[in-house]
Amino acid sequence: MRLVPIPEEKYDEYRLGAIFDCYKWDPQFKDNNTVAKYALVLTKEEYDELVFLTESMDKETIAAEEYLNANLDKAKPLGLARRLKKDIESMSNYDKTKHVRLMRYDFHPTVDGKWAVSEVNSDVPGGFAEASLLPKLAKEIIGLDDTYSVKCFGDILANAIKSKTKANGTIMMVHCTCFSDDRQVMQYIGDKLANMGFKIIYGAADHIVFKDNEPYSILSGNECKLDGIVRFNPLEWVTRIKPKKWGGYFSTETMSCNHPIALFAQTKRFPLVWDNLEKAGISMKYWRELLPDTKLIKDFKKLEDKSGYIYKPVYGRVGEKIGIKEACEEGEFDKILKEVKWHPKRYLAQKQFISKPLEGIDGKEYHVCVGSYTVDGKQAGFYARVSNVPRIDSNAADIPVLIEGSVN
């Protein structure tokens, strides 16, 4: 894979296009421009390899969550919140043919010449428009011909939702309505679905009530029965809303993307159930190969014994609070160490892989994370980010992914 620069004289045009044509409404984070000045080009071989690995891991994840859903006692090592016990039990009616299962696996090239996976975003993976529109824009601006392909994630997701939702039905895009960066994700896919004839309502998690397991919108001026739910509000936030009226999310049979079955693989404690899964005949071969060794904090006698390991929050997102010393900001690593010491159950230790950066024409090193989506078990596109440090967090820049060769 390689970095291909956006021509300098066209970069302003590209950035404006990213904002207004590609729903990139958050082009700045602190002092960092989050629209990369490059595109990432994968070779056909790398693409084929990523598709194979992604779908292989996904097959294992889906088998795992279905097994755990049917055998909740085996899910104990996940440490799921006790207050969710009844709701998790109500998922016994989960039928994957009624819902759309969306995940994103985050791949990193390493100095060993192999890929490492840092996590699966099982619950609410973002980057929808960046994975769909930004590559087309970049290809046009750079002037690449059709020997380079783009895989449009949005088309695949929208078609999957359409296939499981009543024609011209009403879908609520559930998200944190205060956050414009959540709205941008929902707006992109919402506009797509609207063009397919669906009625789209943008609302919050508590704008839905459930009657007989069916969802209804109570948002003012938009009261109606819903035919689908597309959720970008993390489950661990939904389940903290008071008063508790959100239980219906777990037992509804109305198309949901994602259904709360996603919570089994969302926790970073997921590796702690692999022994149970393998005893039940479910292979976790690809997960074991690609995810670095993961341990509970209590399994180390002293924090100092953790050389070669990094700290990760059990329910972290967007790289926040990941304790990689050389990637942390001033004072941050010491803060994380303190938190790990005081709240060890909120963290895990994971063996650190050594990221292999790419070099830009500016001579700088760029660490890459290639997020690889699956929709109902099939690889569905890429959302990639680059950073000058070996931790991909909110400071990272979004970089479009193009493939040399055909992807059909």
Place this chain on the structure above:
Amino acid sequence: MIGKEIYKIWAPKSKWQGWVRPVLFVGLDMDNVKDEYFSRNLDEILYKEHINKETAFIIDLPGAESVKEGLSLAKLGVRPITIYNGPDEQLGATANVDNSPLELAVLWGADILKDISFDEDAPPAFLFDSTRMNLIRKDRTVYDNSWYVYEQDMPSAKYLLDNGIKRVILVSDNEKIRKDTNKLLYTYKTKGLEILHTDGFKEPVKAKIKKTKKEID
């Protein structure tokens, strides 16, 4: 698409360009902009003797007033940078923050701004909408599009200092500094920036900034 054209006027190339938040301009292309009256007179800046290359401003006033103050400062050589980050509500829903006055104001203001040129080292005025934290939601059916200004929405203290800014003057309609602005200014103060406060009428004085909790509640 009018949003892109208006954004280009409010976010021309400059060292502060990156912080102009696009959401409000995207909102100009949605169907929610309601025609509302606001006075189109620009007021005189009463604290103008404090304008210099070492001073940045944060304007924390309601809706169109924030835009107007920014334009009045623009006429005096201070570059307005809009930090309006609230999404529009779902069509037809009652929301607790109304973006329409702001959207109308930036639309109108673009016509004034396009004829103003700035020095390369013009100091910035960051424009906030003080109605952003209208958290009053009479019941669940209301669309909550209130928002906060987070530290990541603004330049760091280092960036300000590296670009010659030594002080920040907050212009707000409230004697008590709002929670999110207080958190931001506390960080700025601890990193060596002088922080002053005025209501736009009185002489700027040392701001009363409280030590903050870790996260905004």
